[in-house]
Amino acid sequence: MANTASSELPTCKCGTDRESKFSICEREYGALGILYLVWGGTSVPKKVSWKCVKCGKTFDSSTREAVCRRYIK
Secondary structure (H helix, E strand, O other): OOOOOHHHOOOOOOOOOOOOOOEEEEEEOOHHHHHHHHOOOOOOOOEEEEEEOOOOOEEEEEOOHHHHHHOOO
């Protein structure tokens, strides 16, 4: 059976999705999250966005905690 999870993800006009090597994950943190990062901690982002490196468009974003926890830096 084929993996259909990547085909269900939003894509940009180039066909880039979250899992593509042509996407960049951008994280946004709240004020306390930034302070925690400065002190050397690991903070969960408030919002995660994906941007295509080919066309430069942001094609997907999420504020769901489960998704944000997957992209802790």
